[in-house]
Amino acid sequence: MATLCKNCSHALVFNPESQLLECSYCGGSFRPDEIESEAKEYRQDLKAESMNEVYGTEIEKFMDCYVYSCSECGGEIIVNGTEASTTCVYCGNPNVVFSRIARQKCPEYVLPFSVTKEQAIELVRGKIGKGFFIPKQIKEFSPECVRGIYVPYWIVNATFSNAVIVYGKTGWGKYAEVNHYGRAGDLELKNFPVDASRALSDESSSKLEPFDLSHLKPFDEDYLAGFYSNVSDVTYGDVKNAVFKRAQKYFDEEVQDNVSAEKTKILHSCPSLKLDNDMVYAMMPVWFITLKHKRKHVTILVNGDTGKVVCGIPLDKSRFYPILFGLGILLTAAAFALFYYTFFILAIAPLLTYFLGAGIIVLFSMGIRKIVRAMRSIKLAQDNDMFTFMKKRQG
């Protein structure tokens, strides 16, 4: 069901720039809270029917498909089990599956889009336009598909308690000393957002943080007009795991900082997590932009409120590998010449050799870590699950 214009009954669409619902037909614009709520109440009982029931079939691939009628043209709208708003493939009008956001299932807050589609594309162009190792085709991309999706989140308060034994080393050489340190404490996590959509990986969604929760508005389905949205489908265990992982990371980092030793690592821990009951269900805005590169789909995410761009862009291999090998050979040759002609210094100062060896190992591991991190992000942007999450929608 779409929200209709008071003047001409044409479907209204939410404009992130003006933060108003706008009618493309008569030019009318309305604040979302201005729209009558009487009509919304009766729509809550309109439910999407299972596709197999409608067609009297038992086909497995339709198990998660539901049929709904477009309020504008009567066309068939097919949504999956978690979609709450979509666009009619026949008339292009926005539609909201009200039964999915009715009463108890209704999110309490929504963070409306404030970045428009055009701004999102510009932000991406600004980020990828200058990179030396970004392929030319990607720099001049024309997006294959751009979708604004409200992703469901649970905003959680939690208390993480832990008692840990930390290994730490102090001093050098013969003065080196290894000690074990005990630390116990509680860590309170306030307003931590957990992505509530199973189809979207936590690794991708967590990179969209931080969200500016001061922009949250009490939920009104009119904010969904013109955008896609999903409802929560995660379990209590999923939320707890996500909060646990992050809380443990923060706890471990702070504990290791608290120990006055080097090369610290956690040897033993007894963590426990308690989620508060006052979890808040909110919808957060994300632009999904896909482009095709060498038969692979690259999905770029843009936080629809802060404009943060998240993506691992594939490398321009024709530039990257020749430079990598060329530079590798050049630097190795230079280093060989340096060591060969200054070796007598190293021979008379064994401590210097020791430091040099340790420095080389640190340098090498830092470099490898940076390359692996970038490669992981690139792989994540080409992840099929994320592409399916945004692509498999009608319209």
Place this chain on the structure above:
Amino acid sequence: METAMLIIYSIAILFALGLGLGLTCLIMGTIIDKTNNIGDSRGTNDDYKAYIHFTARKDKLTDKEEKEFISTYSVKNEDLSSEPEGRDLVRRLSGEELDGDGDAAAKREKMLKGPAKKQSLWDDGQPQNDLSGVFRPLKDK
């Protein structure tokens, strides 16, 4: 003499390979991390006010003290029955359930009402509520 030269050559090659390849990886890794790995950051502990309140700190523990420390300070979730099952879908609590949990009900009511305005000498004009600092006043654009 020849053996000594061979050792010098070998060590020089080993060091040169380590330094050359290490520097190359660091330079190239830094460049692609900056240009191709966009937005690879998450909310920090500052964003969620996640600071530890330490209940115990002990240095230079022996094996016996370690065991004692863990058994004394580890917190066990004793009342697991009050929590939903891990496989239960997360949902909003109903009015009745919230009534049962006075604390959660009060917090929620406060939140849904919107930030409560409180004026004081120290007030910077920002309404304060339970989620002050993060849930600041809703601004109309």
